[in-house]
Amino acid sequence: MKLHGYFRSSASYRVRIALNLKGLGVEHLPHHLRKGEQCTAAFLAINPQGLVPALEDDQGSVLTQSLAIIEWLDETHPAPPLLPKDPLRRAKVRAFAQALACDTHPVQNLKVLTRLRELGLSEHKVTAWAGWVNREGLTACEKLIEREAGPFCFGEAPSLADLCLVPQLANARRFGVDVDTFPRLLKAEAAAKAMTAFADAAPDKQPDAE
Amino acid sequence: MKLHGYFRSSASYRVRIALNLKGLGVEHLPHHLRKGEQCTAAFLAINPQGLVPALEDDQGSVLTQSLAIIEWLDETHPAPPLLPKDPLRRAKVRAFAQALACDTHPVQNLKVLTRLRELGLSEHKVTAWAGWVNREGLTACEKLIEREAGPFCFGEAPSLADLCLVPQLANARRFGVDVDTFPRLLKAEAAAKAMTAFADAAPDKQPDAE
Numbered sequence: 001m002k003l004h005g006y007f008r009s010s011a012s013y014r015v016r017i018a019l020n021l022k023g024l025g026v027e028h029l030p031h032h033l034r035k036g037e038q039c040t041a042a043f044l045a046i047n048p049q050g051l052v053p054a055l056e057d058d059q060g061s062v063l064t065q066s067l068a069i070i071e072w073l074d075e076t077h078p079a080p081p082l083l084p085k086d087p088l089r090r091a092k093v094r095a096f097a098q099a100l101a102c103d104t105h106p107v108q109n110l111k112v113l114t115r116l117r118e119l120g121l122s123e124h125k126v127t128a129w130a131g132w133v134n135r136e137g138l139t140a141c142e143k144l145i146e147r148e149a150g151p152f153c154f155g156e157a158p159s160l161a162d163l164c165l166v167p168q169l170a171n172a173r174r175f176g177v178d179v180d181t182f183p184r185l186l187k188a189e190a191a192a193k194a195m196t197a198f199a200d201a202a203p204d205k206q207p208d209a210e
Numbered sequence: 211m212k213l214h215g216y217f218r219s220s221a222s223y224r225v226r227i228a229l230n231l232k233g234l235g236v237e238h239l240p241h242h243l244r245k246g247e248q249c250t251a252a253f254l255a256i257n258p259q260g261l262v263p264a265l266e267d268d269q270g271s272v273l274t275q276s277l278a279i280i281e282w283l284d285e286t287h288p289a290p291p292l293l294p295k296d297p298l299r300r301a302k303v304r305a306f307a308q309a310l311a312c313d314t315h316p317v318q319n320l321k322v323l324t325r326l327r328e329l330g331l332s333e334h335k336v337t338a339w340a341g342w343v344n345r346e347g348l349t350a351c352e353k354l355i356e357r358e359a360g361p362f363c364f365g366e367a368p369s370l371a372d373l374c375l376v377p378q379l380a381n382a383r384r385f386g387v388d389v390d391t392f393p394r395l396l397k398a399e400a401a402a403k404a405m406t407a408f409a410d411a412a413p414d415k416q417p418d419a420e
Contacts, residue, residue, distance in 0.1 A: 064309075090388065091279065091282040094277065102277070125329060176301045
């Protein structure tokens with residue numbers, strides 16, 4: 001399989017963790033987002049959204065959207081599972097993941113921040129925007145799992161929730177958010193980061209890292 | 211079951227369609243978003259994200275995030291299915307849904323547009339922002355299904371993709387987007403709107419419609 005990604009892309013980072021947890025090797029094809037390489041005609045033919053990640057399977061089919069890719073990986077390579085078996089628990093894990101993957105990350109991604117700059121917002125205001133978005137999303141996530149024993153977001157093994165949490169916390173720090181106000185999230189992050197699958201997926205470990 | 215929603219909320223609209231397709235009746239509990247009713251302490255105790263929809267099941271468990279709720283409904287009430295059986299097709303449907311539910315809708319929702327106004331953007335620029343977001347998302351979606359025979363987004367029956375498309379097209383029109391440039395999406399919308407399950411879920415049919 002081939003993974004079109006970018007070392008700093010949170011959504012690519014999620015998929016890299018999933019691949020590592022499943023023990024699946026892929027060819028990494030980096031696209032430099034800040035240089036606009038995701039908007040070339042060649043890449044738009046692969047993913048018309050012009051976003052990474054995109055995963056090409058062994059038959060050449062292209063999968064897009066990180067959560068859809070991860071659910072597909074979980075359905076086609078079930079061990080270890082990234083979602084619980086119980087439908088209600090699955091819904092809880094998915095809701096946590098979507099609080100970050102829908103309501104947080106896309107509102108502070110490169111495209112949105114670039115647009116804010118184009119509208120004349122100062123660099124200070126753009127960073128404040130990204131901080132606001134991260135703080136709101138993570139505050140809700142902290143509440144969503146405050147009664148979960150852990151150490152991961154939901155239970156004793158990583159799930160789709162942890163795959164979304166770890167990259168988002170990295171973003172939050174980058175935008176100056178005081179993450180010490182999220183002790184339960186930090187507990188899950190610590191458990192995750194102790195695993196090779198998470199550590200090896202980190203942005204600074206990627207071949208295209210700057 | 212009880213559905214906390216708002217007539218004009220796209221995410222609530224998706225869940226209403228799913229409930230209708232599954233033939234499930236629920237008690238509707240409206241929260242007026244423009245009056246901030248989703249930010250009361252009582253509602254935050256139900257959903258710490260302060261967003262609708264939230265679904266309370268018959269045991270009092272609360273489910274949040276529209277896509278997570280719809281996947282739960284599909285897992286617990288499998289007929290008619292809202293996702294195909296084949297993993298690759300499931301991934302395609304989910305990716306289409308997420309292109310709207312992650313990358314489009316949350317970047318133009320009430321909270322984001324309010325924030326843009328607070329940052330001093332004119333009403334004209336705020337509407338242009340919402341138009342830009344909708345145009346980008348729908349342009350990608352049109353490409354994603356251009357080779358799908360339909361009439362629905364993926365095949366001869368509605369799926370999670372159509373549940374996301376119909377509310378998003380309504381938003382796009384509200385923000386002045388010329389949707390005639392998306393013939394394949396309009397074909398799917400027409401097939402969907404001919405169904406009672408979609409028609410009855412429309413914002414203007416809800417008890418809290420203004």
